[in-house]
Amino acid sequence: MLRRIANHLFWMARNLERAEWRARLVDVNYHLLIETPPRGTSPWDPMLAIFGERALFAERYSTADEASVLKFMTIDAENPSSIRNCINLARENGRFVRHHISSELWLDINTLYLNAMDWTAAIFDSPGVFMFFADLKDCFYRIAGVLQSTIPRDLSYDFMWLGIMLERAEDVSRMLDVKYHFLLPRLADVGGPLDMQQWAAVLRSASGLEAYRKSHGNLIRLEKIIDILLFDSTFPRSAKFALDEVAGALDRIGRGASCEMKRETPALSQLRAELTTRSPKEVIKQGLHEFLLKVQDSCTEIYRQLVEQYLTVD
Amino acid sequence: MGRGQFVRMLRAERQPMSSSVVEISKTAPVWAAYRSREGCFDEMLDISRRPESGCSAIAEALFAMPPSRLAELSDRAEQMFRRMGVTFNVYGEQAGTERIFPFDPVPRIIDAATWAQLEAGLIQRVKALNAFVADVYGEGAIMKDGIVPREIVLGCPQFRRAAVGIKPPHDNFITVAGIDLVRGADGRFYVLEDNARTPSGVSYVIENRVVMTRLMPDLIRTSRIRSVERYPCDLLTSLCEIAPGGKSDPCIALLTPGPYNSAFFEHVFLSQQMGIELVEGQDLVCCDHKLYAKTVHGLKQVDVLYRRVDDDFIDPLVFRSDSMLGVAGLTSVLRAGNAVIANGIGTGVADDKAIYAYTPHMIRYYLAEEPILPIVETLLLRQADMRDTVLRNPEKYVVKPTGASGGYGVVIGPHASEQELEKVCQQILKEPEAFIAQPVVQLSLHPTIVHGRDGTARLQPRHIDFRPFVLLGARARVLPGGLTRVALREGSLIVNSSQGGGSKDTWVVEA
Structure with a gap:
């Protein structure tokens, strides 16, 4: 496996995962705001905050209203991480590695790309929004399924899997952070129905509401949410699950390497250890937002070590 | 309709250059409107004319498709x-x-x-x-x-x-x-x-x-x-x-x-x-x-x-x-x-x-x-006699730069303007070894779908290689x-x- 090819496979997969999470977040936020129209505060601002895109948005739009944010996050060509751009990047990287992926996978990615190139602001005319995101999610599920059922479990798969899982760990922590930015109207609302409704929406973004109810019952409690989305090693969209997969892929890749190449990156071992030994309660007490930032920083560091070890050509 | 009859009809349809293509009415079969050009070899017509090639049935089947289907x-x-x-x-x-x-x-x-x-x-x-x-x-x-x-x-x-x-x-x-x-x-x-x-x-x-x-x-x-x-x-x-x-x-x-x-x-x-x-x-x-x-x-x-x-x-x-x-x-x-x-x-x-x-x-x-x-007759323009022949009647030749590929820099005499011919002649005089000339080869023709502005599709002869x-x-x-x-x-x-x-x-x- 060439280092350059490994890099393209990684980024192809990572951009697909990124596009999917963006779609999920925008979708859930949109529908949450229909059910509980916000009072006063700018309800789309948290979306921009969790992706760190307030400044970029402000350069191009005057107010963070629904139409502008939807456009910015979905189809804006000037926003490097709009859903359309993520799909475009996935496909651009895919072009280099068509000989490493199945033609079925390429066909699905290319079709998604061709569709995305045709998107216009008209997709946000209600009631089209629901169908748009439902269809888009289907595309991602389809691609994920084709990937699982057509790619041999070799290095190509491992580098794609790394891209998917590293992005997932990072995105799930960003998503949890949305509540940090999403201020409740009054202090008294904490733990109230609106608060719970927002947490339920967060779970739904990760397709985790049903899994939550199955294992933790009907009552939505913060520490249980943190548990399922960060610490649970069985739920496929939790940070722990994703990081275990990252470790697994790195281990398989490392098996072919000479012994001087280290198998696990220190940042990864450390973060996985924390997710094993610490408890949700403890994390909430010491500051959830800080902990989530730490997860994101660790993901950046894991990527940096990955690049150094396997992906740079020079 | 038997194959022999079909072939005869095609032969009868061959017309001189001037009448290239006739609009197809909805009921007429495609081949009835297809006109090839005199002086060129039409590959599909040739195939349909020669039953011994064993391919005329394919030509017949293709000609029988309505243009809307082909479009x-x-x-x-x-x-x-x-x-x-x-x-x-x-x-x-x-x-x-x-x-x-x-x-x-x-x-x-x-x-x-x-x-x-x-x-x-x-x-x-x-x-x-x-x-x-x-x-x-x-x-x-x-x-x-x-x-x-x-x-x-x-x-x-x-x-x-x-x-x-x-x-x-x-x-x-x-x-x-x-x-x-x-x-x-x-x-x-x-x-x-x-x-x-x-x-x-x-x-x-x-x-x-x-x-x-x-x-x-x-x-x-x-x-x-x-x-x-x-x-x-x-x-x-x-x-x-x-x-x-x-x-x-x-x-x-x-x-x-x-x-x-x-x-x-x-x-x-x-x-x-x-x-x-x-x-x-x-x-x-x-x-x-x-x-x-x-x-x-x-x-x-x-x-x-x-x-x-x-x-x-x-x-x-x-x-x-x-x-x-x-x-x-x-x-x-x-x-x-x-x-x-x-x-x-x-x-x-x-x-x-x-x-x-x-x-x-x-x-x-x-x-x-x-x-x-x-091969096609080729005049090396480095040779004085061949060069003179081409320079005298550049409109009769295809002039090609020896170093290029992909059709870049090719001048087709009969299709070129006065200025283009003038320019290429000067280039030849300046750098004769960089060019060759060939007589114009009439590329064969083949029925090809052509979409009209009005959205209709027709079969027309187009050159192929x-x-x-x-x-x-x-x-x-x-x-x-x-x-x-x-x-x-x-x-x-x-x-x-x-x-x-x-x-x-x-x-x-x-x-």
């Missing part, structure tokens, strides 16, 4: 190509602009007897061209014997001094060749030019067939057409056969200039079909006269490189020093015999447009055979088919994809 097929074909991402990039437009190679769903048919003759002629020709390259960079016997003038060989822009003394296994320099053929008014195939460097287009041959089997499954099933699917497998076999030291399981890679190259899709396609790695110059490194790829687990030695990068860019230590596309030190690896590249360095000397004039002599010289495929592909390993292999390119503009003779050409599937019928 629908061409729309569906375009959708399929877009979805499959079968694209090419156009130079001079925004970097990385991907385009679909226009596809015409009316296939070109070649009967078994014609193909057998073509195949023999192609193998003969490529063997002679390869022997010529090996000779030029080896002993130089053909020049010593005065068959090809030394100054033409050494003065050829594609002659590479750095290749002198490189001895690849089996003396194999030209592993892949694409020979451009045209069919003249007499119905014979002529060699128009050779492509002995990095000929492209074979991926479209294979993908065109994939699309056609979806568009016309029944016709393909009943027509007994030879499969083109084996090509990547044959190419891989040929590349294995030329591995250094007869290595049994060589590491083979395809070297691409990258995604902005016009043929990038083809590079990806071929490496995917062959199951080999697609590399760029930055992925490779030479040390100790060996070639390596940079993998995630360290360096891996590469034995055979199927390169789609031109000589000029292949090794910055020997050729253009500003090249980012090649590998520094590759030439010395080749010289040491530790790797082989296909095609070899300097094969362009064999497809030079001035050298072309000598190709029949080469066939006699190296193979002691008479050429099976004729043909590029079959020949592989040379331990033995020669010819892809049974090839790229039929079609000039989509009315009357145009330029079929190049970079200049508005399209393509057709080519059906070689089983013997």
